Amino acid sequence: MSVEQPLWRALAGYRVLTMVYAIAVFATSYEEFARPWVAVAYFAVLCVWTLATLPLVANAAQCTKRFLAADITVALAGILLTLVADTPERIADGRPTLPTIWTAGSVLAFAIKGGWRWAAVASSLVAAANLVERGGPTRDTVHNVLLVWVAAIAIGYVVEVARASERTLARALEIEAATRERERLARDIHDSVLQVLAMVQRRGAVIGGEAAELGRLAGEQEVALRTLVSGGLVPVSRVSEDAAEGAVVRAVEEPDDDSGPLDLRALLAPHAGARVSLAEPGAPVLLPSPAARELAAAVSAALDNVRRHAGENARAWILVEDEPDAVIVTVRDDGPGIPEGRLAQAEGEGRLGVALSIRGRLRDLGGTAELVSTPGQGTEVELKVPKQRTRGQ
Template sequence: MTQGTRAAPGISRAPGGKRPRAVRMSVELPLWRALTGYRIITLGYALALFFLNYREYAHPLGAALYMGALTVWMLLTWNRVTAPERCTRGFLAADLGIALAGILLTAVIDSAERIASGAATLPSIWAGGAVLGCAIKGGWRWAAVGSTLVAVANLVERGGAARDTIHNVLLVWVSSIAIGYIVEVARASERTLARALQIEAATRERERLARDIHDGVLQVLAMVQRRGAAIGGEAAELGRMAGEQEIALRTLVAGGLLPPQRSAAQLAEDAELVRTVTPAPAAAPSGPCDLQALLAPYAGATVSFAGPGTPVLLEAAAAAELAAAVGAALDNVAKHAGDGARAWILLEDEPGEVIVTVRDDGPGIAEGRLADAEREGRMGVALSIRGRLRDLGGSAELVSVPGQGTEVELRVPRAGA
């Protein structure tokens, strides 16, 4: 694209399994292709007018020389307006110069009677293509300059401001400036869209990292803090440092900023301590897998699991994320529902989607507690559950009544459903 605008790149695979090629999406490309067609068609129209009126020119040989030069120019440069990179400023200046030369030569080559009667100039409406090229390339300002030069040349060729000349001049001037303005608006919209897509991609990546932090590092830090406080001694100091890092990470996850309170050496030492107790991430599975096999290990003395009698196949990545969301829901039950609380997992295999329901008989969630937890940096529901389901194209509905437990319904659509 021109004017410092870049379209968001896409990837498409060439036929025959060849190397993928980059495809640029741009609102300008159809305009350039339309301009190419316009120049070719209007050249044919100008040549047809020339052949029909050949004997009526005062100097037909001069008209033939100009039309021949115009045809050669088009044969050499027809593809210069198929893409913005090829349509340079030098080409636009030369193209506009040829159009202006043809308009001014008409006053010398054609007869005074034909000019007075409103006969078409040698390039005829082909000259509009040069003005449209300026409009698409440089916006309404370039269009105003190009159309003004064409208007002046037409007035000079006609020898006065005749009504039909004024009408044609105003039509070219207004339409070219309008097209140039539309192109500028389209460019601005495309830049805004590209920026929005970048922000959305960055936000999704940040949420994914936040989920990983919540499911791994934060839980390990919380465990170290509790165990250190219980053991005492040097372990208590380790627990205190783990608690500080947990607060810092929760603040970052929530999008806030935390002023540094420890030196770089201390932070490096703390990070090394955390790495010694953080489990290594498992490799991501590939291919379809049975979701029941991922959910069944959650069953235990206080957790019941029920599912259909047949395997529930789901894309491996989606199944892993859904199982992680179920694990996050069960973690919330263990932390907030109390020691004696029970939980039930129900897996339903529908034709177009997979539904997993996690229910507990705990005290429920007080109104406004989830919003308070997000502000405090505790993003278990927002990221580990709802964020995962949103990335899968599904949904997570949480229903809780104080004193009657909590129910989380997770829905994931099947691929192609």
């Protein structure tokens, strides 16, 4: 049950009780009114309106803006009709208006429905009507107006806080339910699918031939599925084969909103596979969205170079380090390495993969890309992005 539902029930009871109170106050001083028939007519309308609209103050959905406008009109009309029904002497003496404290119920309906801002508007209208009825500010009038104003705004603020707490609680319950379901699925997958994939990988390696290729694919799917069920870091991704170049390109579908930071781990997680190992911190590695995407693209370019030049059987390792002043990503492979002068020769031939895809991206981010390669011992690429520069992007 909503935490504000008891307020609606209390408001319905308040309106009925204050209607009875207003009629009783009028009945005790009926003979003192200048035009009592005006008051009788108003109370007849007030009684019918209060009882007929009880279903409309049952909850926020039924309490519409049109009802609130009509309800505050009834309250303001009662205050101003006091000038017609009562004598000037009684008004000057500070006698209550026709609706008396029933008016507060109309203001409270605004507060519960729309929060403290709506309550402030309704209280201001009631205050203006009271000042017109009294002919000016008096001590009792100001006291009553401020009391209604403060009470309505306070209740409206409490309702807003309660609604925000309800939304937070609902979100927490959703996350808890999703986490439990993911843990249940992870257990089932671990006991069935992951074990089957691991067995296919082992048997394929033993049999060889086409079975070895099936085993390799099963191993890649095992790593990807294990990463998904264990951390949930892998966003929705697609894998496309470039037949001409023999490269595997993984494109991660991210939201187009560049306003907030991204977790670099989520962008690098799809690269993990049977021949690519990913080591990362346990906490999020946050970078501005453009910087995170450019750094991930540079890592992807480095892995593409491993596949093209080190062979399909080469292994690669990605190490992510979150330093206080910089984020460092190291990509290392066990390929044959790059012969001395080969990069300069490639640039001269117009092949600018390292120069543009890796070093160019890091230079635009204010970072550096260091490449160390020893023939026969593989290649290591260190990508470093300073946090101070990326914060200002």
